[in-house]
Amino acid sequence: MSALIIAGHEFQSRLFTGTGKYASAEAMVSSLVASQSELVTLSLRRMDLKHQTDNILKPLQQQGIKLLPNTSGARTAKEAVFAAELAREALETDWVKLEIHPDPRYLMPDGAETLFAAEALVKKGFVVMPYVHADPVLCKRLEEVGCPCVMPLGSPIGSNMGLASRPFLEMIIEQSRVPVIIDAGIGAPSDAALAMEIGADAVLVNTALAVAKNPAQMGEAFRWAVQAGRLAFESGLGEKRIQAKATSPLTEFLGGLA
Amino acid sequence: MSALIIAGHEFQSRLFTGTGKYASAEAMVSSLVASQSELVTLSLRRMDLKHQTDNILKPLQQQGIKLLPNTSGARTAKEAVFAAELAREALETDWVKLEIHPDPRYLMPDGAETLFAAEALVKKGFVVMPYVHADPVLCKRLEEVGCPCVMPLGSPIGSNMGLASRPFLEMIIEQSRVPVIIDAGIGAPSDAALAMEIGADAVLVNTALAVAKNPAQMGEAFRWAVQAGRLAFESGLGEKRIQAKATSPLTEFLGGLA
Amino acid sequence: MSALIIAGHEFQSRLFTGTGKYASAEAMVSSLVASQSELVTLSLRRMDLKHQTDNILKPLQQQGIKLLPNTSGARTAKEAVFAAELAREALETDWVKLEIHPDPRYLMPDGAETLFAAEALVKKGFVVMPYVHADPVLCKRLEEVGCPCVMPLGSPIGSNMGLASRPFLEMIIEQSRVPVIIDAGIGAPSDAALAMEIGADAVLVNTALAVAKNPAQMGEAFRWAVQAGRLAFESGLGEKRIQAKATSPLTEFLGGLA
């Protein structure tokens, strides 16, 4: 399986993860370690809480996992830029996952504000990984303003609906000159494998790991699924078709024996 | 991952495979070895050809792989029973994959003839693994006549359409007291993972491996996918739902910092 | 829209209906009349109840609707044949919808018993309309024993899941020389329209009409949907494809105006 490079950083694992919704810090750490993920996103809120930070961040950093602060909760470009700057200071990293969602019900991202914030953050020297709807034109424009990857959603965040936006993801993958990371909605290893099979460069999974009855084992399951999907993509999959290839009936063969 | 037991035989791998459609015997052997499959089905025609047998069977048997003769090409119960008896003699095994398909175009199985042949073969001491449509009532009746497992199809053989018959497969899995092996139509690792996630005990994959540009690597991909799907099933998957859980907006948090 | 002929009987409407699950006899009659259905199936139980019969059957017969007794509740071929004979006597019709479902949970049909009963009933002079799983081989065999049509299911009865068995229905439609009527699972007018678009000759709808808040208006909705789907089938639908046809950009045109 080939490595993935984003902004000069090489990843052996194509499974990115998050820190939300776990029942405990221990469950989270065991799940992330089992997943062999090398990039873990976390929200500004988590960074701020001094005590929790010790529980969460240290074990991850000791595993050599790269931390990716996100702007989750921001409702405008302005809020997101402010959050990104706070995060840079707190975690000493230029990397940021840009999330802007004014909609409290479905947490759907705001494309226009994201584009505006991405442009501003790139100018400030950030490595901007934007979380967006599966919108091919928006992804192209984010690439043009300097994002080193795009992160279109598979389906509504937390929905476990998989690749509901598949035809649009396929357009994005075909047209993009930067890595495409499918984020949100991936609810099962089969979804992650499918994402890789259609040519995504990586996936980001959080809810499916965090809410599993056994998060560590689910981490392992997603590890294998991403590897399976990527290997299949690199191995060349067959086409779907309804008709079986006719084989000669056994009758003749049995007749030949008689 | 727990082991699978069929008729007293224990399998560590839940990936069953076949021998058809490979470009060469070498491609087949390398694919099957990489897949770590422990049960490989092959048609009577293959067994018969003396020279080919040496090329195909020996390397597999040396790997400790169990061979499963099938009755592919049989169009009636009578032909299938005859083919099973020839296979028992040739391969010295009581195991047989029962396939009866009078339809040369789509190779769809004949349920009534399969039920009839299964009953006859069980009485003759065979371990009968019947390939059938995803028909819950038929699967129940095959279990009742003594089949130690059932093999409903995911979608038309060779179609790579995945689990087209999913709601019916879910009924079969719920109702069956013998292992359920999803056979036919599994075209990608994501399909195999999904089959395991919904609770299948194993999958049988052939075309997807044989027609891959790199069959050995595809064998490895399916190995991981089956493992991923089974681990996920055992770890407890989350529910699908459209609405995200609302999180408190970042605004308040940012406000608190000001 | 061309007419449909089954066993010499001509139908202007390709929407067949049932009598189960309605809140009242009045709701049922208004729904069936609005649907313009010309064939309505009813179970033996209904026929037997003298008083109910007057309420239900008379208004339908006065509308010129043909009544089709069914063997719903039968669990074996023997029970079904007995039920068909009782129905013939009670309703003075040779037509029978053959339903055999030993499974009380999902009411899935038993293919082998249905084939057996169909053969027996055809010999006794019945016009046999068999309700079966979407099994292409079974449908072919039912045609061969003399059924004037086949009735494969779209999805589990009462599930409103639409054409879950679509690839198998398409095979049946392609191969059948008798009319194909899609029965069970059709939950919305869009499902009925789709059934007609893929080439079904008719649909049978019951639950979706009976459980609607406004059964009469839903009857009208299905009437139009079946007509829409059939007209579309006869008009020739376009192919699905992902890529838009490029059009020349407006820029040149606007430039030409400048």
Next chain:
Amino acid sequence: MSALIIAGHEFQSRLFTGTGKYASAEAMVSSLVASQSELVTLSLRRMDLKHQTDNILKPLQQQGIKLLPNTSGARTAKEAVFAAELAREALETDWVKLEIHPDPRYLMPDGAETLFAAEALVKKGFVVMPYVHADPVLCKRLEEVGCPCVMPLGSPIGSNMGLASRPFLEMIIEQSRVPVIIDAGIGAPSDAALAMEIGADAVLVNTALAVAKNPAQMGEAFRWAVQAGRLAFESGLGEKRIQAKATSPLTEFLGGLA
């Protein structure tokens, strides 16, 4: 079926149509008349050609059909605003369908430019009907800047893939306070019926009518499908569920007769 009101204009038909891709002006007029559509969109290019205008526009206007100029071909907000102003002059209407698609391959709309142009056009007194990706946040913002409806796509234009963006369309319909018109990708009457069943206020169909072998009959098919879907929506559809309601077996009934 209730009427639809947009910007004070009442429509009896919820089927909107277009003028592209027809083999001839005659085929177009016969199809549109049969569809009973009351709103037909056409591109600026068509308006400009004097002779063609006579062929196309007069027969439509004589039928009382409202013409809706569109900005198809525009690649930026600036081009779209210019095109809208030309169209207003040519057709003497404030109504405009706003389309901005810089992507020549898939004709996917540009959300940020569309939002910008919509705001400008509303200020200039236009009735702006924006064609956009199925982006819930964007649709909300278009509503906020004064659009009297939104037109999210079902699937890529010309793809005939139906409601590929369904979960996002359902969010838009739930959240919108202006009518939602599903535009692009509707390839068959069943797609149009489904759009109405999930609560869309109208659909816009073009390719499916224009490329049919019999465009007039296909126009009629869509007319009925839209009516069927709307009536079903207003009648209250049942829920999807896998399990049938158990009925008492016929055995007891037959036993009671013995």
